[in-house]
Amino acid sequence: MYEINKESARFFHNYLFTQGGKWALDYLLGRGLDIKTIKHFGLGAAPNEWDALLKHLKEKGFRLSDMEQANVITKGKNNSYYDRFRNRVMFPIIEINGKVVGFSGRRHPNEDRGGKYVNTSDTPVYKKSKTLFGFNFAKNHCAKQLLVVEGNMDVVSLHKAGFENTIGTLGTAFTSEQARMIARYTNEIVLGFDSDAAGQKAVARASEVLSGSGLKVRVLSVPDGKDPDEFIKKNGPERFKAVLEGAVNEIEYKLFTAAEGLDTTTADGKTKYLNLAAEALATINSPITVDLYAGRLSEQYGITKSTLIKEVDKIRYAKRKIKQKKEIGAIIKPVYTNNEVNPLKRTNQLAVLAEETIISVIMAHPDLLPKAEHFTAENMLSSINQRIFKAVEQSIRGSSGKFDISLFGDEFSPEEMGYISSLQNSKGPFVDPKKSIDDAIAVLENERTKNTPAEAGKLADDEWAKQMEKIIQNKKRSN
Secondary structure, eight states, X not given: OHHHHHHHHHHHHHHHXXXXXXXXXXXXXXXXXXXXXXXXXXXXXXXXXXXXHHHHHHHTTOOHHHHHHHTSEEEOGGGOEEESOOSEEEEEEEOXXXXXXXXXXXXXXXXXXXXXXXXXXXXXXXXXXXXXXXXXXXXXXXSSOEXXXXXXXXXXXXXHTTOTTEEEOTTSOOOHHHHHHHHTTOSEEEEOOOSSHHHHHHHHHHHHHHTTXXXXXXXXXXXXXXXXXXXXXXXXXXXXXXXXXXXXXHHHHHHHHHTXXXXXXXXXXXXXXXXXXXXXXXXXXXXXXXXXXXXXXXHHHTOOHHXXXXXXXXXXXXXXXXHHHXXXXXXXXXXOOOSSSXXXXXXXXXXXXXXXXXXXXHHHOGGGGGGGTTOOGGGOSSHHHHHHHHHHHHHHHHTTTOOOGGGGTTTSOHHHHHHHHHHHTOOOOOSSHHHHHHXXXXXXXXXXXXXXXXXXXXXXXXXXXXXXXXXXXXXXXXX
């Protein structure tokens, strides 16, 4: 699959410098890029044909089934296939290890049909929630900080302008997997999202995800609501550097944006703002920081600091209750694929979901495999999950502690690979991975000795959810 992506990237890049790809090259040059930058990022163009890449890959000896799994071709009617990317400027998505794992294609500037960007869907070697555009280059320039922006062109333009610590989110909301990856390379992150309403929401989501990462978070506010690329073209790299150095911390940004659209000179406006400010303060873990900003707000808006802190505590309590429900929900109701690959799920849903939880958590956190050392594949009830657990274990032990799904192709059928991919891409959310494994093992051990498959299969969703909680609590008390 990596070889298919590599050959596809080479095909798109070479086509960019042909007469057919001239429009894409002109577009990139018109956006201020130069040939050196274009080659550095391996940018390319997809022909305006239905099967140009397909034919090229077939000539290179690749199979249709593998091309489809890599998501460079799509299956149409009558079992025919066609290129997924057509008439688009192509941005190869490259992992930190330098391997091409997918693509992002921008439509022709004169076209208005289809989405502005078409991206590779999740595949066995690519998961967008774990990938950041440009990180393969930025990882070598981010000792001080990383700048995160939204668009691929912003990333490429900022690198050309000398800001080689820039990465992009590939059109997806910022994720905990991305935060953990960033934390391994730097101590500070600057969020450079657009200043519109959507951009502010993206900042809020990213800030929430980053709150437990240990990273220092600052937010970039580009003057006149421009994106970084526009600002640099108009004002130059030095002015942008000054703006970057003036990025405010996360809490100051939240307090500033909370006041937008409110008349804080009125009682109603002041009340609404202080409620929003209390929500912002409730996201801070440091009591000293909360006390500092609560003091400033109390002086500015004429309320007692204790009143504001009391409201903050009330919001925190409500958020803790929500988090607790999510933690239980992560274990008792994960969402996976259909029952055809794992038929035991029809009759023993509780046990199989526990098995799937164990596998998914270990896939996402290979370092937790020792947590399940006393637990073997034979402890599982379903044969497919026994095979998957053994394969995952072998993959991690044989790949320097890393999980690589691309090694599974010869051991499992396409349908089984789809099931495995869904386990790997499970949204969870596994708020506490270690706890998730412990609780799932407790449920599975209890299920093996207490319930027959037929009995478990008769449980309604709410009944087996309650039973699972009860098992977990009993396990804790026995420990």
